[in-house]
Amino acid sequence: MPSLVQLVADELAVPALPDVHAFAAHIAAQYPDAARAVLFYGSCLRSAQLEGQMLDFYLIVSSYEEAYTQKWLVKWNRRLPPNVFPFEYNGLIAKVAVLSEGDFHNLNRPEASAASVWARFAQPSRLVWAANDAARATVATAISGAxxxxxxxxxxxxxxxxxxxxxxxxxxxxxxxxxxxxxxxxxxxxxxxxxxxxxxxxxxxxxxxxxxxxxxxxxxxxxxxxxxxxxxxxxxRWPTLRRNGKLLTVARLAKAAFTYAGGIDYLAWKINRHAGTQIEIRPWQRRWPLIAALFLVPKLLAKGSVR
Known part of the structure; x- marks a missing residue:
């Protein structure tokens, strides 16, 4: 029977759609000094449907200092990982989460303060771009902890x-x-x-x-x-994990108000898609996305749209 690391490496190596690989190469090209790997995961991987969808990528970088020229982005990616950014390429749209190799390894293990990374990478993903064989091996080892x-x-x-x-x-x-x-x-x-x-x-x-x-x-x-x-x-440890996870979700929404253009529209799209709601974002909410998110989340909790 293959080892867990080998199973992970084999699954990561399964080709995705050509448009996904092209998009991943475009993402990596924006971080020429730091990009180590680009991972594709989520509902679009399962459905193989790209048009009209929001693709999900993780960009793994050597370090935040090499990835960013702005010190505040370095600070917040380290303090509240990951940073998330919108990308468009060749008619497709995506959100890209950025983690360093070290953080990606640690957040796939029980010592992580929240479940979000290891919960996602216990599910299938594809390594759709890698800097070299060493980067491939590092990613496979990290994911084997999930x-x-x-x-x-x-x-x-x-x-x-x-x-x-x-x-x-x-x-x-x-x-x-x-x-x-x-x-x-x-x-x-x-x-x-x-x-x-x-x-x-x-x-x-x-x-x-x-x-x-x-x-x-x-x-x-x-x-x-x-x-x-x-x-x-x-x-x-689970009461703390549950509390931290929900608090981190709100904190990341707040951070996205500064790092993610159109983040409030993405939030509404995601909730409508998964919860069957009909949320419409008003102009004032786009001007003040942080305030809008802080008002929106309690209403959704009360309705049961998010848990």
Whole structure:
């Protein structure tokens, strides 16, 4: 059976659509001294539909100092990663999140203060541009921390015996609850159901790397005795993860008011798409996006459009 790192590397190497690779090369070209890798992920990867959609990329850079000429962008990418920017290329639009190689590695592991990065990269992604083989290897190693982190969280909140796919769904449900999300309640299940064979393979490769001891018996995962108290440790950190995740969502929205042109329109588009709402942004909200976001989020929480 291939190792987890090899599974990740093989999945990253699967080609995406040519337009996606061209877009990724365009993104990297804007950061010639810093770009190390560009990753493509999200709903457009699953659907292979690009027209009229907002593509999702992560740009991995060597350092924030090499990526930016403005010191305030360096400061905020380090303090509140990632920075997110809008891009347009050849008739397509995207949002691009920027992380350093070091932050990308750390945010894919249990020590991360929020679940957003490892929750996303436990799901499929494509390496659509890389500076060299060393950058490819670094990205694969970083992402290999994501699946064990999700599954370890799920192990702490499940029965002593659980199906591999049920474990994934529990883990994704927990990560969705740890952010302000606009997706419907069935979204964690639909992510796994899109490619269950993939999640079985990755689950079997990742489970030996979780801090919580377990044993695979066919398609079932059995939690083993836990004398070191790893289950209690994992359970105890989740109230903080949930609180931090929701606070970080609001903080990143506020930061996007300064770094992301048209960010309030993107926020409305994203919520309408996933929650079935009909939010329309007014002219004053575009002039004052930070104030608009601070007013918008409580209303959406009250309606249940985001959780």
């Amino acid at each position: 699946a064990p982190t999700v599954l370890n969280a799920a192990l702490a909140f499940t029965e002593r015996e659980v199906d591999v796919l049920d474990l994934w769904q529990t883990g994704f449900r927990m990560t969705y609850d740890a952010e302000l999300r606009a997706e419907r309640n069935d979204r964690p299940a639909s992510v796994v159901e899109f490619d269950p064979d993939r999640y079985v393979r990755f689950g079997k490769a990742a489970l030996p790397h979780t801090p919580i001891a377990n044993e695979l018996r066919g398609e079932k995962v059995h939690i083993l005795p836990d004398p070191q108290g790893r289950i209690t440790q994992e359970r105890n």
